[in-house]
Amino acid sequence: MKAIIGCAVGLALGGCVGPLKRAEVPPWQRGDLARPEMALDGAPTLSAYRGHVYYSKEAASGGAGLAGGGCGCN
């Protein structure tokens, strides 16, 4: 299982090496970036729910944002 996961991540990153190159981005070339599916968090309510579930069931918590309040779930 670990080998499969490692390969999947490697393939994803390998396929992204080209797209990781920095390039000029004039305003008329930002159409794809503005697509809803490109949002860092396109479903904040779902993300909040998933974050709460993982916070309740795992030792790790947090990310790039305010931590918020606690609960009796952890």
Place this chain on the structure above:
Amino acid sequence: MQLTPKAGSALAGLTAAALALPGIAATPAAQTELQYQFNRYQEADNPADRTFGGAASPRFEIGSHQLRLLRPRSEDREWRADLTYETLSGATPWFVTEQNGRPVQVLSGPTIEERRFDLVAQHRWYGEGGYTGLSGGTSIENDYRSVSLGAEQLRETSDRRLAVSYGVGASFDRLEPTDGGPDGRFPGRVASASKQSQSVYVSLSDVLNPRTLVQYGLSLNRASGFLSDPYKLAEVAGEAVADARPDERFSAVATLRLRHYLPNPGAALHLDYRYFRDDWRVDSHTVELGWLQTLAAAWTAELGGRYYSQSQAFFYQPFFRQAREDGLASSDYRLSPYGAVALRAGLGWRGAAWQARLNVESYRADAGLALGRVRVAHPGLVEFTTVSLALGYRY
């Protein structure tokens, strides 16, 4: 040469929109948005061969309702509020004992009936190149109350290619565990306690090229006070004692999020990574991959996977042959070493005013999935399924 249309022109509005970083809202929402989401969470039975008594045991189920309101008040102000109401019932892991030479889970019995109410509100002030937000929240259960405060800012460069956000937060929690205290059914359970937490974060978003966006983040967190679980026990030298954890916990979290658009299939690839480390000696890695495919003008399908691995806390054991010198002890599976895999799928529809979304996710924790070698697997590792249905309206 960079175009600089006159302010107030239609071209200025289109150019401003084109310049805006996706998902990084440095401008207030154009419309009021209201969204309702219902979630159903169901844990799988704890298997018979890992449960005390030799019979499979049902575990937790939770139903929750979320309401989100996003309301612009003017050209430069915005209110946000998130309300959650959930009901919890079932049995929960209580302690671990030894049976036939193997650790087995003792569960509490299907006696838990809980309700939780949670409200978070934020006000944002938008200005040239960013915003400032102040937030406050409360979470209320019959045995737990929490109040939280937060402040954050976002600042972006004039070309809207880079954005920095940073914030601080604090939480003040009060516990009054059921049946605790000298007159309670469980005298060894604390009657009341408190804990506090503080956090600070910073993140940097960067448009790498016309189809790729990346965000780096770092947060530091401190919790202090009563950090043990009042409803859990640990077996120490054959006796059940109260779960006992340190009264302080420092943690650091580093995150990386990447979004890349593939025009030929018309899909976006999401890659998220998180590294967590604390002074309880828990290290964890989280990797999430997602594929968001546009099916037609208003339909989107999503497939995703998540891998998680954590090491154990230094005061964790399934059970203890003898007491630790520092008096700490926990057999909580959430502090044990394990890995977990989750698979999710979703379907969304977005109209001019209405939108709907259905998501399902299946999660399985297993000691064999951990990055490190696990000598003794915890018998109470969890499997669960969630289903979420959301409906939204913009006006």
